[in-house]
Amino acid sequence: MERITIIGLGLIGGSLGLALKEAKLTDIEIVGYDKDTLAAGEARRLRAVDKSERSLQKAVRGARLVIIATPIMATRGVMEEIAGELRENCVVTDTASTKAIVMEWASQLLPATVSFVGGHPMAGKETSGVQNAEAKLFAGKPYCVIPAPEASEGAMRVVTGIVQLVGARPFFIDADEHDRYVAAVSHLPLVLSSALFTLARGSPAWPELSSLAGSGFLGATRLASTDAELSHDICLTNREGVLHWLDRMVEELGRYRELLQEGQEEELFKTFARAHLDRDAYVTAGPPVREPVAAEELPTSGEQLAALLVGQRLVRRVKDIGKLLEEKQERGRRRGAEGRD
Amino acid sequence: MERITIIGLGLIGGSLGLALKEAKLTDIEIVGYDKDTLAAGEARRLRAVDKSERSLQKAVRGARLVIIATPIMATRGVMEEIAGELRENCVVTDTASTKAIVMEWASQLLPATVSFVGGHPMAGKETSGVQNAEAKLFAGKPYCVIPAPEASEGAMRVVTGIVQLVGARPFFIDADEHDRYVAAVSHLPLVLSSALFTLARGSPAWPELSSLAGSGFLGATRLASTDAELSHDICLTNREGVLHWLDRMVEELGRYRELLQEGQEEELFKTFARAHLDRDAYVTAGPPVREPVAAEELPTSGEQLAALLVGQRLVRRVKDIGKLLEEKQERGRRRGAEGRD
Numbered sequence: 246m247e248r249i250t251i252i253g254l255g256l257i258g259g260s261l262g263l264a265l266k267e268a269k270l271t272d273i274e275i276v277g278y279d280k281d282t283l284a285a286g287e288a289r290r291l292r293a294v295d296k297s298e299r300s301l302q303k304a305v306r307g308a309r310l311v312i313i314a315t316p317i318m319a320t321r322g323v324m325e326e327i328a329g330e331l332r333e334n335c336v337v338t339d340t341a342s343t344k345a346i347v348m349e350w351a352s353q354l355l356p357a358t359v360s361f362v363g364g365h366p367m368a369g370k371e372t373s374g375v376q377n378a379e380a381k382l383f384a385g386k387p388y389c390v391i392p393a394p395e396a397s398e399g400a401m402r403v404v405t406g407i408v409q410l411v412g413a414r415p416f417f418i419d420a421d422e423h424d425r426y427v428a429a430v431s432h433l434p435l436v437l438s439s440a441l442f443t444l445a446r447g448s449p450a451w452p453e454l455s456s457l458a459g460s461g462f463l464g465a466t467r468l469a470s471t472d473a474e475l476s477h478d479i480c481l482t483n484r485e486g487v488l489h490w491l492d493r494m495v496e497e498l499g500r501y502r503e504l505l506q507e508g509q510e511e512e513l514f515k516t517f518a519r520a521h522l523d524r525d526a527y528v529t530a531g532p533p534v535r536e537p538v539a540a541e542e543l544p545t546s547g548e549q550l551a552a553l554l555v556g557q558r559l560v561r562r563v564k565d566i567g568k569l570l571e572e573k574q575e576r577g578r579r580r581g582a583e584g585r586d
Numbered sequence: 587m588e589r590i591t592i593i594g595l596g597l598i599g600g601s602l603g604l605a606l607k608e609a610k611l612t613d614i615e616i617v618g619y620d621k622d623t624l625a626a627g628e629a630r631r632l633r634a635v636d637k638s639e640r641s642l643q644k645a646v647r648g649a650r651l652v653i654i655a656t657p658i659m660a661t662r663g664v665m666e667e668i669a670g671e672l673r674e675n676c677v678v679t680d681t682a683s684t685k686a687i688v689m690e691w692a693s694q695l696l697p698a699t700v701s702f703v704g705g706h707p708m709a710g711k712e713t714s715g716v717q718n719a720e721a722k723l724f725a726g727k728p729y730c731v732i733p734a735p736e737a738s739e740g741a742m743r744v745v746t747g748i749v750q751l752v753g754a755r756p757f758f759i760d761a762d763e764h765d766r767y768v769a770a771v772s773h774l775p776l777v778l779s780s781a782l783f784t785l786a787r788g789s790p791a792w793p794e795l796s797s798l799a800g801s802g803f804l805g806a807t808r809l810a811s812t813d814a815e816l817s818h819d820i821c822l823t824n825r826e827g828v829l830h831w832l833d834r835m836v837e838e839l840g841r842y843r844e845l846l847q848e849g850q851e852e853e854l855f856k857t858f859a860r861a862h863l864d865r866d867a868y869v870t871a872g873p874p875v876r877e878p879v880a881a882e883e884l885p886t887s888g889e890q891l892a893a894l895l896v897g898q899r900l901v902r903r904v905k906d907i908g909k910l911l912e913e914k915q916e917r918g919r920r921r922g923a924e925g926r927d
Contacts, residue, residue, distance in 0.1 A: 437806065
C-alpha cells in the first residue's frame with residue numbers, strides 16, 4: 246500500500262482526490278490534510294480522500310507523492326513544515342497559479358532527496374471549497390507541468406501520469422514562460438472582471454445599472470467572484486506578469502479610445518470584425534498549435550501509474566522526456582525568431 | 587385583422603416575431619420585411635412572421651404597430667422611407683441599443699400623426715441572425731421603454747403590452763439616462779472583451795496563450811463575438827457614453843495597478859473581497875431596487891393587447907403612466923442628492 250497525500254482540501258485538492266479515486270488505483274491510499282478540520286471531514290464524507298490526518302507531518306509521512314493544493318501563499322509554509330518528514334525519493338507537486346516563486350521555494354526548502362515537479366491545472370470555477378469539487382473538473386483541460394532542474398525522470402513521469410489520470414492534457418513549459426502567459430489569459434481577465442464590477446457597483450447609479458445589466462455584464466464580471474485570497478495571491482506572486490499585461494491592456498483600450506474619439510469608423514468596424522472572426526475561429530478550431538505531447542507517449546492507465554508509484558514494475562518503456570524538452574526549446578527558438586512579448 | 591410589421595428580421599426581430607406568434611394574438615397578422623430576402627424567407631419558414639413583403643412601404647402600409655429591429659445606423663433610413671406610408675395613429679417602436687439618437691431621428695422624420703415609443707430589450711446572445719432567434723429570448727429580461735414627448739398614452743400602453751407579451755420586464759427611463767447606463771453595463775463590457783481578445787490574439791505568444799486559455803478567458807472574451815456591425819454602431823451612436831465609461835475603467839485599472847505596484851496587500855485583498863461579496867449578493871438577490879412597474883398595473887394578456895391594437899374595447903382601466911413618470915423623477919432627485927456619475 247503506497248500513500249498519496251493531498252494537502253489543502255479545497256476545490257482543486259478535493260477534485261484531484263475525487264478524480265484519483267475514480268481511477269480506482271490499486272494499492273494506493275489517498276490521505277488528506279487541511280488545517281480546517283471541517284473541510285477535511287467534508288472531503289472524507291465526499292470520498293475525495295480515504296482518510297485525513299490532523300497533523301501535517303503525519304499526513305505526509307511515508308508518502309510516495311505529495312500534492313500541495315493550498316492557497317499560493319500558504320505553499321511556502323507547508324514546504325517548511327513537511328521538509329523534514331518526506332521520505333527519500335518522494336515526489337512533491339503543487340497546483341499553484343503562479344510557478345516561478347513556487348519553484349524557488351521548492352529549491353530552497355525541500356531536501357535534495359525528493360523531486361519537485363510544479364503543476365498548474367488550468368481549471369476552476371467561480372465557486373470554491375471541497376463541497377464544489379468534481380472528479381471531471383480537469384477533463385480535457387491543459388495542466389502545466391514544470392519539473393525542477395534536479396527532479397528525476399521518474400518524478401516527471403509520476404506527475405504526468407497523475408495529470409493524464411485526472412483527464413487533463415499535460416503542457417510542458419518553464420516557470421517564467423508559464424507566469425507570463427497565464428498573466429495574459431488568466432490573471433489579466435481576473436483583474437479586468439473585478440475592476441469592471443467594482444466600477445459599476447461603486448456608481449451612484451448602481452440601482453439602475455444593476456437593473457439594466459444582462460447576461461453580458463454577468464459574464465464579463467464572472468471572474469470577480471473568484472475567491473479573494475486566490476486573486477490576491479496571484480497578484481502578489483505574479484506581480485510583474487500582471488503589471489505587464491495590465492499596461493498593455495490599457496494601451497489597447499487607448500487604441501480603441503482613439504478610433505472612437507476620432508470617429509475612424511472603418512478602422513473601428515475592422516477592429517471589431519477581426520476580433521469577432523478570430524475569436525470564432527479559435528472557439529471552433531481550438532488553439533493553433535498541436536498538442537505538445539501525444540497521449541500515447543506517456544503512461545495513461547491507473548495500472549501504469551500505480552506501477553510507477555509503487556515501483557513494482559514498469560509496464561512499458563515510456564517515451565524519454567528528452568523529446569518534450571526538445572519541443573520546448575523548439576518553441577523557444579521559434580518565438581525568439583518571431584520577436585518576444 | 588390588424589397588422590404588426592417587423593422591419594429587420596435578425597436575432598431580435600425574429601425573436602420578437604416568434605414570441606408574438608407564441609402569444610396567439612387573435613385578429614393580428616405579423617408582416618416582416620428584411621432587405622435580405624433570404625432572411626425574410628427564413629423568418630417565414632420559422633413562422634416568426636405570417637408573411638413578408640419585398641417592399642418596405644408595402645410592409646408598413648396600414649400597420650397599427652411598426653417595430654424597427656434593424657442595425658442602429660439603418661434605423662434612420664427606414665424612418666425616412668416609411669414616414670409617408672404610416673397610417674394615422676400608427677405606433678412605431680424600435681429595438682436599438684442606443685436611444686438618444688433614435689429618439690432624435692424619430693422626432694425629425696416621423697409625421698406628427700404617429701406615436702413613437704423607443705424600446706431596447708436588454709437581451710441578446712453571441713450568435714446573430716434569424717436562424718438563432720428564440721421566442722424565449724426576452725423572458726425575464728429588462729426591456730427599456732422610452733416614449734417620445736408627443737407619444738400618446740395609448741401608444742405607450744401598446745408598446746408596454748408588447749414588452750410584457752414577449753415575457754420581458756418594462757423599464758421606464760429617459761433616453762439620456764438609458765445611454766449613460768447601458769454604456770456602463772453593456773457597451774463598456776463589449777469594448778473590454780474585444781480589446782482583451784485583440785490583445786492576446788495579437789501577441790507572438792498566441793499559440794501558447796491560446797493553448798493555456800481556459801473557461802475564464804473564453805467567458806471574458808465572449809462579447810468579442812458580438813456582431814461587428816452592432817459593436818461599431820453602438821460605439822458611434824453612444825460615443826460620449828462609451829468614452830466616459832472607458833475613461834473611468836482605465837482609472838479603475840490604474841487604482842488596481844497602484845495597489846499592485848506598491849504592494850498594498852491588505853487593500854488589494856479587501857478590494858477583491860468586496861467585489862466578490864458584492865457580486866455574489868447581486869447574483870443571489872438581484873438588483874437592489876424594486877421593479878419600477880408592478881405587473882398588475884399594466885395590460886398583460888394577449889387579449890388585452892389585441893384589444894388595444896384593434897381598438898374594439900379597453901378590457902380594464904390601466905394604470906396612469908403618470909405614476910411611472912413620478913417614479914422616474916423620484917429616481918432622478920435621489921441621484922441628484924447622491925451626486926452624479
